[in-house]
Amino acid sequence: MANKLIVNEYNISDFEPHENYKLVRIIDEKANFPISWLNTQGYCEYSLYLEYFQGVKTMPTKEMTIGTEEHAHLEAKFKETAQESSFEDAFELSKEEEIVSREMFVIDAEDGIRGFIDEIRMTPDRIVIIDDKPGTTAFPSTINQVRAYCLAFKNMMGDDNRQIIAALRQRGTDNIFWHEEFNEKNEENIRYTINFLHRLIDDKRDPIPTKNPNKCRKCRFQSYCEEKAI
Ligand code: SF4
Numbered sequence: 001m002a003n004k005l006i007v008n009e010y011n012i013s014d015f016e017p018h019e020n021y022k023l024v025r026i027i028d029e030k031a032n033f034p035i036s037w038l039n040t041q042g043y044c045e046y047s048l049y050l051e052y053f054q055g056v057k058t059m060p061t062k063e064m065t066i067g068t069e070e071h072a073h074l075e076a077k078f079k080e081t082a083q084e085s086s087f088e089d090a091f092e093l094s095k096e097e098e099i100v101s102r103e104m105f106v107i108d109a110e111d112g113i114r115g116f117i118d119e120i121r122m123t124p125d126r127i128v129i130i131d132d133k134p135g136t137t138a139f140p141s142t143i144n145q146v147r148a149y150c151l152a153f154k155n156m157m158g159d160d161n162r163q164i165i166a167a168l169r170q171r172g173t174d175n176i177f178w179h180e181e182f183n184e185k186n187e188e189n190i191r192y193t194i195n196f197l198h199r200l201i202d203d204k205r206d207p208i209p210t211k212n213p214n215k216c217r218k219c220r221f222q223s224y225c226e227e228k229a230i
Pocket of ligand 1: 043044045046050114209216217219220221222225226227228229
């Protein structure tokens with residue numbers, strides 16, 4: 001097994017910004033948004049609208065700060081043993097031996113998504129895409145997020161047809177608490193969800209606020225939100 005730090009060859013700020021939504025870029029004439037938005041959308045889509053359309057700024061929550069620190073710690077530990085590589089070289093090598101990488105950048109211009117995969121394990125037989133989460137619950141939104149990484153990665157594989165596995169792992173542990181094969185049905189489902197979010201970005205529909213007052217009580221946008229359910 002070899003640890004590879006796959007070099008990100010993209011500078012996303014080189015691409016034209018979207019006229020309304022911060023962080024969205026126009027790539028090949030299509031809006032391209034961060035895959036993590038699919039997870040936020042599951043909590044409350046209206047918060048995406050407040051933060052990235054209206055530009056509301058808040059302090060990060062304690063959970064966000066802890067998550068960022070844990071991510072940075074895991075990445076620093078990985079870098080102690082990893083060697084730099086291009087994606088092409090690492091992918092080619094993985095046809096013969098297992099390659100592990102962290103924080104690998106994926107971009108899919110066709111579906112209009114991009115993001116960083118927490119951990120990817122490429123073996124001669126299959127590709128395992130792992131997203132680290134603070135708990136052990138596979139929410140529909142976290143499943144959407146890891147499926148979108150799978151979709152973006154699949155579009156980078158060319159005609160290689162190795163099986164892709166999506167997995168959720170409890171952050172800081174080896175506990176994979178959910179996994180599935182990224183098959184045709186899951187691909188179709190995630191494309192539908194991605195396109196639904198594109199319709200919001202393209203101003204073809206309104207943002208949907210949650211109706212769950214418990215979410216609103218914990219929401220960092222609560223004091224700015226006219227749609228809160230409390
Ligand atoms: S207060 Fe409620 S409706 Fe408003 S952004 Fe937060 S979670 Fe969504």
